[in-house]
Amino acid sequence: MKTNLTSLEIHYLVKELQFLIDSKVDNIYNPKKEELILQLHISNKAKQLLRIISGKLFYLASIKEPAQEPSQFCMFLRKHLDNSRLKSINQLGSERIVEFIFCKEEKVKLIVEFFGKGNILLCDKEDLILSALVYHRWKDREIRPRIKYEYPKTNYNIFNLNLEDIKELFLKSEKMLVTCLATELGLGGSYSEEVCLSANIDKNISTKEIGEKDAKKIFGIIKALISTKPKPLIIYQNNEVKDIAPFELKIYNNLEKKEFKSYNESIDYYFLNDFKEEKPKTKQEKEIEKLKRIILQQEQTIKELETKELDQRKKADLVYQNYKLVNEILEELRKATQKYSWKEIEEKLKGHKIIKSVNPKDKTIEIEI
Numbered sequence: 001m002k003t004n005l006t007s008l009e010i011h012y013l014v015k016e017l018q019f020l021i022d023s024k025v026d027n028i029y030n031p032k033k034e035e036l037i038l039q040l041h042i043s044n045k046a047k048q049l050l051r052i053i054s055g056k057l058f059y060l061a062s063i064k065e066p067a068q069e070p071s072q073f074c075m076f077l078r079k080h081l082d083n084s085r086l087k088s089i090n091q092l093g094s095e096r097i098v099e100f101i102f103c104k105e106e107k108v109k110l111i112v113e114f115f116g117k118g119n120i121l122l123c124d125k126e127d128l129i130l131s132a133l134v135y136h137r138w139k140d141r142e143i144r145p146r147i148k149y150e151y152p153k154t155n156y157n158i159f160n161l162n163l164e165d166i167k168e169l170f171l172k173s174e175k176m177l178v179t180c181l182a183t184e185l186g187l188g189g190s191y192s193e194e195v196c197l198s199a200n201i202d203k204n205i206s207t208k209e210i211g212e213k214d215a216k217k218i219f220g221i222i223k224a225l226i227s228t229k230p231k232p233l234i235i236y237q238n239n240e241v242k243d244i245a246p247f248e249l250k251i252y253n254n255l256e257k258k259e260f261k262s263y264n265e266s267i268d269y270y271f272l273n274d275f276k277e278e279k280p281k282t283k284q285e286k287e288i289e290k291l292k293r294i295i296l297q298q299e300q301t302i303k304e305l306e307t308k309e310l311d312q313r314k315k316a317d318l319v320y321q322n323y324k325l326v327n328e329i330l331e332e333l334r335k336a337t338q339k340y341s342w343k344e345i346e347e348k349l350k351g352h353k354i355i356k357s358v359n360p361k362d363k364t365i366e367i368e369i
Contacts, residue, residue: 002244002270004056005114006188007094007158012230012246012263013059014091014098020048021088025081025102029067030074034133036120037064040086054133055118058098059267073120076131080108080122094157094186111149123149154186159226166219170207175304177210178203187222194249195221206307232266233257234274241274322369329354329367 005013023040026047030036038050051061070078084104091098096114101107107125112118121132127149136143141150156165173180181192196203199217201210210218228247235242235249236256243252246263260266319326336345342360349355349365357366 002057002241002267005058005096006191007091007096007186008188008191008225009246009263010091010096010098010114011094011159011226014089016230016262016264017050017060017089020050020086023048023086025084025086028070028074028077028081029064030071031065031067033071034118036074036077037061037067038081039064052112052120053118054112054120055114055116057114057267058112059264062268062272073131073133077110077122080104080130081110084108092151093153094159095151095153097151111151113151119143121149154184156185158186158222161219161222163216163219166222167212167215170210170215173207174308175207176204176300176307177201177207179300179304180207181218185222190243190245190249190251191225193251194225197250204303204307206304206311208311230263232260232263234260234266234270241270244270318369325354325369326367329365333365 020040020042023042026039026041028036028038034054036052036054038052040048040050042048049061049064050058052058081102081104084102086100087103087107088101089098090101092111098112098114100110100112102110108130109123109125109127111121111123113120117134119132119134119136121143122130124130129143129145129147129149131145132143134143135145141152143149156169169180169184173184175184178189178192178196181187181195182189185192187195193203195218198221199214201214201218231247232245233248233252234244234257235252236258242255243249244263244266245252248257258266258269260269333345336348340348342358342363346358346360349358354367354369355365356368359365
């Protein structure tokens with residue numbers, strides 16, 4: 001069952017919904033606390049119902065669900081957004097955050113976060129928070145009125161990625177390839193599996209074992225995913241919705257699929273025909289789910305530690321096999337530090353056959369044996 005959107009899926013949805021630009025806000029409803037429906041008017045077109053579910057997804061709905069008594073937050077949005085014009089829809093970098101800019105007397109920004117538990121905020125043109133669905137304080141950021149909105153940024157923007165970024169990520173990461181792509185690069189599970197399958201590379205391999213050739217291959221596949229021509233699909237497994245994708249994926253080759261004209265249409269169809277409201281979980285069910293997540297995380301950590309141990313063992317074997325050479329290099333380096341600074345040593349060792357790099361800050365060297 002589809003529960004939220006990945007960064008890549010948001011990218012395709014934002015592209016599809018650009019026709020809403022210059023539409024006027026007729027009304028705003030909130031069927032549930034974490035949900036908004038913006039009723040938009042476009043000349044010569046039927047009204048458009050932009051459904052936003054905080055932390056999960058957004059799309060144009062065919063029908064409007066019964067609305068409850070408007071919350072204070074909903075009333076606040078009505079005050080600032082009624083009769084305003086939608087001027088732009090943007091994804092912030094490659095984050096799971098969408099910014100809707102409206103203009104009436106002054107420009108305001110409706111910002112929706114689709115990660116974690118999610119949030120919906122209204123900010124002024126200077127990004128100062130006017131109001132939010134949820135106020136919260138974390139160690140490194142805070143959501144409260146009259147402070148500037150700051151969002152957590154990933155280290156890499158998948159829409160502005162280069163080969164050096166990929167190589168740097170693989171060198172720094174301590175995770176398996178598929179986990180690294182999903183979490184540290186922000187591709188999400190399905191698309192990370194797709195990259196590994198398309199590249200014909202073991203998804204459980206340590207990123208540190210990936211060479212130049214495979215890094216180039218992975219980089220090329222990621223760039224291709226971003227520019228793939230849309231062919232939206234709902235994918236079914238055992239008559240249940242497995243996924244909703246903006247284009248075909250090899251990982252779902254053997255599963256039943258239903259095609260759509262747009263990604264938005266596929267999401268709307270899902271909610272009209274396939275969506276099943278989950279029953280509230282009992283305390284015991286929640287505890288069981290929590291324990292399952294812990295076990296899954298622990299199993300994944302064990303795999304990553306085993307991969308890391310194998311990598312370290314290989315390095316140790318290489319050092320042992322070349323002990324005499326390594327010892328001579330260390331001895332020469334010790335003598336050099338008595339005469340020269342680490343910066344001078346770095347300059348003198350440029351182009352060395354065995355010593356590939358010198359880090360004056362950490363006082364370390366990298367050798368190739």
